[in-house]
Amino acid sequence: MIARALVTLTAVGAVTLGGCGSGSSGGDTSIPGGADTGAVQVIKRWADELRAGDVLAASERFAIPSVVQNGTLPLRLTDRREVEAFNRSLPCGAELTAAISSGRFTIATFTLPERPGSGECGKGVGDLAKTAFVIHNGLITQWRRVVDVNQGKPANQGPVI
Secondary structure, eight states: OHHHHHHHHHHHHHHHHHTTTSSSSOSOOOSTTOOOHHHHHHHHHHHHHHHTTOHHHHHTTEEEEEEEESSSSOEEEOSHHHHHHHHHHOOSOOEEEEEEEETTEEEEEEEOOOOTTTOOOGGGTTOEEEEEEEEETTEEEEEEEEOOEETTEEOOOOSOO
16 A cells, blocks of 8 residues: 555656656746747746837846847847846737757747737737847857748738847
């Protein structure tokens, strides 16, 4: 009887622990793609805050300095005011749907919704967009828009977010 109870407890413990730490940093593993869960957590929180219209909270996810590239040459943001302006400039919200690792980058795929305070996503609502992130010490150090190429032609990637 005691042996059966120990086997049951061991099995329950193994199942419980099996779900913990399945990535290098723990967290939400429900995002498909197999990217580092710590990076996914940061990206998801940024996207959730932006989508909710909380630009200040979303901006706190960025390191100072950081680099952004959204249909432009890379821009170096050197203070919180510049980071907030960048986040305010994004016309759409972002809902994280997948994330993969590619070297030091985590490439995130988003579905684009309207976001409070912007109202400028327009025809982009429902489109997909991809961004390559570098996450260091729990903060975004690089945010670079990724354009998919489909047989030599740019795929429909929605507006520049």
